[in-house]
Amino acid sequence: MNALRAFEAVGKHLSFTGGAAALSVSQSAMSRHVAALEDLLGQRLLDRDANRLALTPAGQELLAVVTKSFERIEQTMNTIRDDSVPTRAMRLHVPPTLLHQLFMPMLAEFHREHPEVRIDVFSANVTGFPDTELDMAIVYDRPNVDDKITDLLWMVRVAPLCSPIVAKAAEGKPMAEFLAGQELLHVKLDLQPRDLLWGDYLRRQGIALPTHGGLAFDTGLAEARYAVTSGGVMLGDVDMFAAEIAAGGLIAPYDAVIEDGYGYYLKLHPDDLADPAISVFRSWLIGRFANFRERF
Structure with a gap:
């Protein structure tokens, strides 16, 4: 766990110095933890040179899972300790035109029906899945196959x-x-x-x-x-x-x-289906867009 926490801090800051400062430990300890994790996996997680630090493909894959896992652990511990602590907000991406033209009323409707679900909405003009930390994303794209659960909205x-x-x-x-x-x-x-x-x-x-x-x-x-x-x-x-x-x-x-040939798709990571808020929102949104399509 210490090695994973050290790797997460270094991976987020892309710096052993920044990661060490975030965890209030020495830089040498951070380096040893990450090196031990790389030895255990038999894979380099970070590319190191004199001027920069970068995540390898294996490091990018592991960082996303480790970050989400620590968030889930913290959320569950907070819930056990104090029922009044709010759950973590679900991070959702919506393309700008869809957000302003159609999605705002849908979001308000969902919020009225499920006020307990907290949502942070992000919007960027990209094709496909944005390169940011998200729980779910509505994406504008052509049909494709990747490692995410994908639902066609329209x-x-x-x-x-x-x-x-x-x-x-x-x-x-x-x-x-x-x-x-x-x-x-x-x-x-x-x-x-x-x-x-x-x-x-x-x-x-x-x-x-x-x-x-x-x-x-x-x-x-x-x-x-x-x-x-x-x-x-x-x-x-x-x-x-x-x-x-x-x-x-x-x-x-x-x-x-x-x-x-283009469409709007809802995408999420398979392991996120275990999150009740994400599961509820996904089911609601698929049904809402199915009703929308029937109008045309």
Whole structure:
């Protein structure tokens, strides 16, 4: 246990000095503990050179489990010692556009039904699972297989969306002619070409147009705001922006909705299913999104 605690401190600080200060022990003791743990496992956990300390892949894997395990032990001990001590907050990631467009009311509904479950919400514009310490994450991604439990919440359906003023230019025109005269707006995806989504959409529609121009935004929410206020055509999630479409703020000039291959998935580590709060929230959220999908 001492070796694991020493490794956790060093791994979090990426420094033997910082880890030793956090635990109020000597740096040499920290070094001996980590070395003993590496000998026991037969694997290096840290890469060391003169200027830096870095976790190896084995170290990254072990640090995540050790940190979570110590948190669980501390939480359980606190609960046994004093029932009035609040449980640890569940850390949840939600993509920014989903959070602001749809998830806030869902979160409020869950909070009313389960006030005992504490949730810390984080939001970052990333594709896939964020590189931070989380218990659960709703991620925007293509289908993939990894070591996490993955539940599909919904597949994204897209179509060209624009303001009512821009939509007037589509009257009586085929979609290819309309789009050729408009600025195409983009959402940037990690490690992907800026025009990936438009390029794929137009190929599937049999339309040949250049797609590399136009403005690109970090989030679909920013893209939609620009389309409404300043023009251009976005390739928008028709379910995400259903309220704006129903109110007439965004217009779909053509009946050309397709699934683009991306979706929103709930991901968590398998060992976290033992946490009652996580299990309750997962079941509730899957059911809530199932009801949401039935509307479309």
